[in-house]
Amino acid sequence: MIFDPEKRELTALLRRLPDSGQCRVLEIGCGDGRLTRRYATHVNRILAIDPDEALTTAFRADGVDANVDLRTMAVDRLELADASVDAVLFSWAL
8 A cells, every 4th residue: 555645635635625616725845736736626725835935936837726826935034914824734845
C-alpha cells in the first residue's frame, strides 16, 4: 500500500471546511504550487503566499488557476480583514 500524505491532508481539510465550493483558504508557504493545485480543485478561492521568489516564479511558470491569488511575500507582511478566510494551511513548509 502506498501512503500519500498529501491526499490524507487534503481529505482531512475538506472534511472540516464549510461548503467547500464557497470556501476561502489561505496557504502559507505555497512553494511551487504542488499542493495548491490539489486544493484549488476543491475550494472557491485560495490566497497562496511564499517569501521565496524563485518558488513563486516556478509556480507561475506552470500556470496559476484562476481561483488562486499567488503572492511573493512573507506572512508577517500579510494584512487580512477579520473572517476573510475560512481556513489556513501551513504544511510542508519551514
